[in-house]
Amino acid sequence: MADVFACSRCGTVLTAPVSKVALPVHAHHGYGHELLPPLMEPGTYAIDPEPSGPPWRPWSEIAPEEAEARGVFAPVHALSFGAPGAIVVAPGDVRGTVVIPERCDGYCTGLDGRDGPNLACARCGRPVATRIDDCSLWQAVWLVPDAVRRLPTGGPAPRTADWEALAEEYEGTPPIEPPGRWSPLWEAAVGEALAHLLAASGGAPVAVPGGLAADTFGRALDALLPPGPAARGAVLAGPGLPASGPAADIVLVPRHPRTGEAWRPPGGTGSPPAVPLAAYVWVHLAFQHERSLLPVTGRLPDGVLRDDPLPMHPWGPFRPDSGVFLATLARLPAVRRPWLRRIHDRVTSHPYTHPF
Known part of the structure; x- marks a missing residue:
């Protein structure tokens, strides 16, 4: 069945009904220097199982056994030690949020999320998501996992093709x-x-x-x-x-x-x-x-x-x-x-x- 995501503090519904799909392989990778389309199809969401967001630690500060426990076996620039389980939806599926003006920095033509969550619940003001729409980045809204909760709608979900x-x-x-x-x-x-x-x-x-x-x-x-x-x-x-x-x-x-x-x-x-x-x-x-x-x-x-x-x-x-x-x-x-x-x-x- 389809789900909606709501603010975990006040219960305000923050998304349209969405159905879970696999996380796109290009979710965290940019392309070119132009505006890109949404990462997710309308009516869908995906969950990133890996930690995301700050704090970040450079590879030089991570012991090999610590990296391997995270499933990383060769050097990377840095690893996130933030919360796992970020939920990504299409920007058009977001409801009940307002922009946090002081967190709206970007590189070129939009928001890149560098300052952390830039969308707040319109009712209680809790930061609940990060909107990304700058050039070179796939347009998306990443819901903060501990700031939202999933609510089944009881409605039908698109049939999973065999x-x-x-x-x-x-x-x-x-x-x-x-x-x-x-x-x-x-x-x-x-x-x-x-x-x-x-x-x-x-x-x-x-x-x-x-x-x-x-x-x-x-x-x-x-x-x-x-x-x-x-x-x-x-x-x-x-x-x-x-x-x-x-x-x-x-x-x-x-x-x-x-x-x-x-x-x-x-x-x-x-x-x-x-x-x-x-x-x-x-x-x-x-x-x-x-x-x-x-x-x-x-x-x-x-x-x-x-x-x-x-x-x-x-x-x-x-x-x-x-x-x-x-x-x-x-x-x-x-x-x-x-x-x-x-x-x-x-x-x-x-x-x-x-x-x-």
Whole structure:
């Protein structure tokens, strides 16, 4: 069922009815120097399980065993030691709040939350949330976990699609945006999956299918892994694809957009390692051939798309998001292996060089 969130002090309802979904992989990563759209779809919320907000401690002040207890296995700039469980909603789903004027600093064109919660409950004045809408940041409102409480509404929640219906009910996100730039959602999703793919490779070269998968993963894999003839094969696997595909050493599987769980191939312990990939990318990679534009004459047959306007082409090669890549890699135990730690440290030192 759907929920609303209310002020824990006075009970004022602070959101419209919202349903829980998985936290987007790009939730804490910016993009470009322009206004970005909302992080969350209307009517949804997500919970960040990790601590967020102040106090922050630099990596130099954190003991290795303390970091590993937090699930961090390689150096990061700093770690938050604030409260875990921040709830994020779309700005348009917020109700019953007022701005705290003295906490409205930002970098460029909006609020960036640097001063802490900047929205207060309109009835009792308690700080309850932080609105983010500055350039380079996804527009969002982060509810303070100990300042709000969740109240079930009793109303229906959107149906969670089963795996078999995923390809039919969940549309893929196009990889290229007007006027020809790669989608930042793709850059983030591939950056996350790339970290898992490297860990699954064991340090051996990895070959991916041609086409869009090669455009998005291939250059990065070739740049980060040593060359060699005995490449491990990585293929797409998941609901709607034939169960008996080509033999694979690694499979790229979808992560469910609502639960956040990765699809599990049948076969138990004998199955190849599975690398989770955001569903909006996986669906497009898995079924893009069904949307291919075909040259035809006369009346267009059913199922054939027009070639006017022509499909967009990117301005340049695809670049995974180095911030998402490093944040994911630092939280994989495999990064403690010397060869993978060297990759982590190299990208940390030069985050904007090839392939990033």
